[in-house]
Amino acid sequence: MxxxxxxxxxxxxxxxxxxxxxxxxxxxxxxxxxxxxxxxxxxxxxxxxxxxxxxxxDAKGPAEGWDGIAVFAETEGGRLHPVGLELLGKAGLMAARSGQKVLAVAVGHGLDGAADELRHYGAGRVVLYDDAAFAHYRVDTYTAALHDFVMAERPGTVLIGATTLGRSLAPRLAARLRTGLTADCTVLDMEEDGSLIQTRPAFGGNIMATIKTPAHRPQMATVRYKVMDMPERSKEASGLVVRAAVTDGMRRSGIEVLEARPKEKVVDLTEADAIVVAGRGIKSQADMAIVGRLADALHAQVAATRPLIEAGWQDPRRQIGLSGRTVKPRLIVTCGVSGSVQFAAGMRGSGRIVAINSDADASIFDISHIGIVGDLYEVVPRLTRMIEDGRAI
Ligand SMILES: Cc1cc2nc3c(=O)[nH]c(=O)nc-3n(C[C@H](O)[C@H](O)[C@H](O)COP(=O)(O)OP(=O)(O)OC[C@H]3O[C@@H](n4cnc5c(N)ncnc54)[C@H](O)[C@@H]3O)c2cc1C
Missing domain, CATH: 3.30.70.20 (Alpha-Beta Plaits)
Structure with a gap:
């Protein structure tokens, strides 16, 4: 280089x-x-x-002296966010291929429980920055702690969940480390020499871009929750828990937390077991009731495609897709949804996809497990009645 x-x-x-x-x-x-x-x-x-x-x-390659895949294990009040465990699963697969170690790092206060849990997900070393100064997320203190971790452990790759916290932390850390960051990856892979292959939708989801970071280390990527598979929790705990020294420099912050209030519990589509999605095949807001009834019968959440959100027919938190939520329910039923790449990017990992569309050539049928070609105004009420009567699904 x-x-x-x-x-x-x-x-x-x-x-x-x-x-x-x-x-x-x-x-x-x-x-x-x-x-x-x-x-x-x-x-x-x-x-x-x-x-x-x-x-x-450069006599030395950029990767020289950098080894291992580190996962930032996000916590809130000492509780782990599952995205960290998903990333540990992926890190384990990539580490096996490239012969590297897997590390987990957590920043917060009261992290003993989280550390114990991380030891069941394949981290060879769990590094904790546990201090009262980290009790609440502040981007400057967390960046200082992670910067210290990267400089001490020198992992070749750092993975961070694309959560609200991760999206604020990762770019700041990357800038401090003067390295690149690929945000919102949907696919990760690793070559045998440890080069990270980062894939993410680009140009509005019309192409999938594959990105490598050949000249800098660490290679950094954020990944949305529910994009990677949750690994099995091993019965045996393994790996070493290390408490890193927290310095006054890391505690110093320009941000003062005056009060922390839990947010009102809102619908979380990402946790739903079953989802019924309304698309532009629904002709009016009043007709959303048809979809709502099917969702009730299936004990499912209602979601929508972007045009319906833009029309104000649903809460934006119920949008699925590239610019909405990524979901992975066991069952998803789409009603009058064409299956654009931007929509499919947010749900193609779902367990069972049932699509209802009057156009037999709609691309939603390319990714559905069960396709029903027909007018949703006839099919959905009939299907709902059958489920209510215990005759279907
Ligand atoms: C940068 C960018 C990001 C985007 N992000 C998202 C996103 O996150 N989520 C998202 O959803 N979109 C997103 N979009 C928009 C996306 O490109 C599509 O426009 C959108 O997904 C289409 O929604 P739809 O399937 O409801 O509508 P349409 O594409 O109009 O499809 C409607 C479907 O309903 C069928 N239909 C019509 N009447 C009936 C009937 N009576 N019975 C049965 N079927 C019927 C039609 O055959 C058609 O297939 C994004 C676009 C861009 C450029």
């Missing part, structure tokens, strides 16, 4: 050097000038700086 080196001892006029870069990537650093992430490697600075910036081959 080649990288740009600023020869600070030759820089007498920082402003003149910085002005050479068309992208503003030459910035003041700890000991003079340095090059930040805006650099496009256009090499204008190399050509015009009269030797002050040179392009040099």
């Amino acid at each position: 080649a990288r740009l080196i600023v020869h600070k001892e030759l820089v007498d006029d920082f402003g003149k050097l910085a002005a050479l870069c068309p992208f503003g990537a030459i910035v003041p650093g700890h000991e003079g000038a340095e090059i930040d992430g805006r650099c496009r490697m256009c090499l204008v600075c190399v050509r015009r700086s009269e030797g002050r910036v040179t392009l040099e081959e």
